Amino acid sequence: MTLLQVRNLHTHFISRNLDNEITIARALNGVSFDVAPGEVLGLVGETGAGKSLTAYSVIGLLKPPARVVDGDLTFDGKDLRNLDDAAVNKLRGGEIAMVVQNPRSSLDPLTRVGEQLVRVHMAHRRTSEEAARQRAVEMLAAVGIPAPQQRMRAWPHELSGGMAQRVLIAMALMNEPKMIIADEPTTGLDVTVQAQILDLLRELVETRNVAAMIITHDLGIVAHYCDRMAVMFAGRIVETGDVETVFENPAHPYTRTLIASTPERLREGKAAILGGGAPPNLFDLPKGCHYVDRCSFAQDVCGEPPKWEDLDDGHEALCSRIDAVRAAGAL
Amino acid sequence: MNEPILRAEGLTKHFTTPRSGQIVRAVNGVGFEMFAGKTVGMVGESGSGKSTVGRMVVRLLKPTEGTVTFRNRDIAALSGRAVRDLRSDLQMVFQDPWSSLNPRMRVKRLIEEPLLLHSKMSAGERSDRVEGIARSVRMSTQLLTRFPGELSGGQLQRVCIARAIATNPGLIVLDEPTSSLDLSVRAGILELLQELREKSGAAMLFISHDLGTVRLVSDYILVLYLGHIVESGPMDKVFDSPSHPYTQTLLSAHLPADPKVTLKRHLLKGEIPSPIDMPPGCPFQTRCPLVREDCKRVLPPLTPVGDAGQQAACIRIAEGTNKVPL
Numbered sequence: 001m002t003l004l005q006v007r008n009l010h011t012h013f014i015s016r017n018l019d020n021e022i023t024i025a026r027a028l029n030g031v032s033f034d035v036a037p038g039e040v041l042g043l044v045g046e047t048g049a050g051k052s053l054t055a056y057s058v059i060g061l062l063k064p065p066a067r068v069v070d071g072d073l074t075f076d077g078k079d080l081r082n083l084d085d086a087a088v089n090k091l092r093g094g095e096i097a098m099v100v101q102n103p104r105s106s107l108d109p110l111t112r113v114g115e116q117l118v119r120v121h122m123a124h125r126r127t128s129e130e131a132a133r134q135r136a137v138e139m140l141a142a143v144g145i146p147a148p149q150q151r152m153r154a155w156p157h158e159l160s161g162g163m164a165q166r167v168l169i170a171m172a173l174m175n176e177p178k179m180i181i182a183d184e185p186t187t188g189l190d191v192t193v194q195a196q197i198l199d200l201l202r203e204l205v206e207t208r209n210v211a212a213m214i215i216t217h218d219l220g221i222v223a224h225y226c227d228r229m230a231v232m233f234a235g236r237i238v239e240t241g242d243v244e245t246v247f248e249n250p251a252h253p254y255t256r257t258l259i260a261s262t263p264e265r266l267r268e269g270k271a272a273i274l275g276g277g278a279p280p281n282l283f284d285l286p287k288g289c290h291y292v293d294r295c296s297f298a299q300d301v302c303g304e305p306p307k308w309e310d311l312d313d314g315h316e317a318l319c320s321r322i323d324a325v326r327a328a329g330a331l
Numbered sequence: 332m333n334e335p336i337l338r339a340e341g342l343t344k345h346f347t348t349p350r351s352g353q354i355v356r357a358v359n360g361v362g363f364e365m366f367a368g369k370t371v372g373m374v375g376e377s378g379s380g381k382s383t384v385g386r387m388v389v390r391l392l393k394p395t396e397g398t399v400t401f402r403n404r405d406i407a408a409l410s411g412r413a414v415r416d417l418r419s420d421l422q423m424v425f426q427d428p429w430s431s432l433n434p435r436m437r438v439k440r441l442i443e444e445p446l447l448l449h450s451k452m453s454a455g456e457r458s459d460r461v462e463g464i465a466r467s468v469r470m471s472t473q474l475l476t477r478f479p480g481e482l483s484g485g486q487l488q489r490v491c492i493a494r495a496i497a498t499n500p501g502l503i504v505l506d507e508p509t510s511s512l513d514l515s516v517r518a519g520i521l522e523l524l525q526e527l528r529e530k531s532g533a534a535m536l537f538i539s540h541d542l543g544t545v546r547l548v549s550d551y552i553l554v555l556y557l558g559h560i561v562e563s564g565p566m567d568k569v570f571d572s573p574s575h576p577y578t579q580t581l582l583s584a585h586l587p588a589d590p591k592v593t594l595k596r597h598l599l600k601g602e603i604p605s606p607i608d609m610p611p612g613c614p615f616q617t618r619c620p621l622v623r624e625d626c627k628r629v630l631p632p633l634t635p636v637g638d639a640g641q642q643a644a645c646i647r648i649a650e651g652t653n654k655v656p657l
Contacts, residue, residue: 046513047484146601160602161377190376190540192599195584199598217514220543220586224594244590261518262588263543278483 009071042226097172114152241315372549419449428487485516564641
């Protein structure tokens with residue numbers, strides 16, 4: 001049973017240039033994935049690959065000129081693209097919660113922390129302020145904030161980065177969401193704090209059967225906190241599968257480069273297959289595979305749109321040269 | 332063992348807060364040595380004083396107390412003018428390449444700048460040297476005529492490194508040089524640093540909170556906590572058999588990018604205390620899982636662990652009761 005189903009999602013930035021010609025940056029080009037309750041999906045990829053944009057497209061937070069131009073977004077049986085604003089508002093912060101990067105700039109600096117939690121709850125539930133306050137204290141305690149009663153009165157600037165991130169997670173939990181999208185939830189936090197926050201997220205998924213999607217570029221987080229992973233490159237998912245399968249047997253040349261670039265693999269002394277080139281121009285994407293300019297396996301066939309290859313159970317890659325990659329052997 | 336190129340002793344930096352006049356004890360008596368061609372990795376949480384130590388080493392900050400002996404000369408007390416002459420020999424690379432380059436200068440000019448300041452080369456010599464440096468940081472010479480805004484993060488960081496090595500410095504401090512870069516780009520920069528170190532024989536101080544990266548590039552490790560070195564030693568020793576309870580818990584929180592590694596963890600509660608309000612005794616006593624009464628009274632000195640050069644500051648080590656259950 002899937003909770004969120006994304007099919008063939010296309011999000012483009014459509015604007016006009018100085019010559020008044022319409023220009024289109026094709027930021028997402030056919031993204032498809034599922035997330036089921038009780039499961040954590042890790043979305044990885046380099047800066048500009050479209051990870052955050054995917055999340056924003058799903059929860060309807062795109063700002064013009066960005067626009068979903070094609071695809072189906074289904075959440076819990078509801079067609080997200082055809083909901084009116086009021087219905088989307090109800091869903092967002094209620095059934096789907098998002099934890100963003102930069103916790104401190106996501107809190108209102110002029111409102112006490114407790115008040116912000118109460119507002120989120122009262123916007124979605126018919127309840128008394130007293131009950132909302134009660135719940136806010138419970139949630140602050142649940143995310144491991146000491147002395148939650150006192151912390152309700154804290155201002156955002158009085159919180160450390162780790163504390164602010166916990167408050168955001170508490171806020172996400174206020175309305176018992178069915179799904180949590182965490183966009184780089186621990187970037188900029190220390191490893192000890194990072195472990196605390198991720199443990200908390202994982203526990204929520206396991207005990208409350210929440211579906212979660214973690215957007216990150218840290219493969220360590222994916223390796224230890226996600227069940228499945230999807231690798232993005234230039235607005236497309238190029239490989240998906242169980243985390244262990246993908247790490248063991250990365251099939252797409254880009255995934256291979258990523259995994260070979262981790263300090264753990266570099267330490268093994270194997271020369272990295274370095275693929276650090278510029279990302280393709282989103283205004284003028286290659287007709288075929290987007291990775292073709294950086295790929296060491298590229299041949300003429302890569303000029304045609306690649307097809308999905310089924311590898312093992314649930315492990316797929318978008319590459320026309322899978323046989324050649326396989327022949328090159330394990331990493 | 333040959334002579335160290337740099338020796339820091341009792342390095343201390345206290346700041347005073349502007350309004351309330353409280354004292355921030357950022358660094359408290361740090362000492363270490365650096366050798367030519369070797370990389371010292373410095374790890375610790377934010378607020379542990381890593382960057383402050385780095386900046387004192389290249390004298391961007393003047394230590395409150397302590398000495399920094401660089402090429403047999405104490406640079407801690409030098410005047411601003413005298414420090415400027417040293418700059419060609421002491422260089423630094425910062426975390427954020429976007430904000431450390433002048434956006435209005437072309438790349439060629441950016442790399443040339445240290446040569447203009449520190450050498451008496453003719454324009455022709457400089458031009459040749461700039462091209463040579465660009466090649467040694469594996470940057471296409473076509474990029475030399477571009478502005479920083481036209482370059483990617485990885486290319487910009489290569490420009491910063493090119494600037495740092497332009498004058499053949501004896502020591503380079505790298506403060507989180509790869510933290511803002513994507514994984515595959517990061518690997519390229521790390522490889523480049525390794526290559527430059529082998530070729531130039533410069534000593535490097537590599538500051539990072541990414542334990543995987545530090546492990547990859549360092550020969551020697553310093554673990555900082557609240558401005559104190561709590562453990563130091565050869566890289567293998569510290570990573571394979573960490574001795575101080577803080578090092579043990581810090582390493583246990585690291586997530587290696589390999590799902591097959593099982594995590595054995597002891598997670599610390601809470602966060603690093605404020606350096607304004609230092610706990611008495613051992614700096615780690617407020618979070619240490621093995622804390623006992625005397626930890627709150629005495630500041631333990633760094634003492635040798637084994638005979639391979641590893642040192643740690645914990646009173647339990649002498650008794651062998653310093654293992655944190657994971």
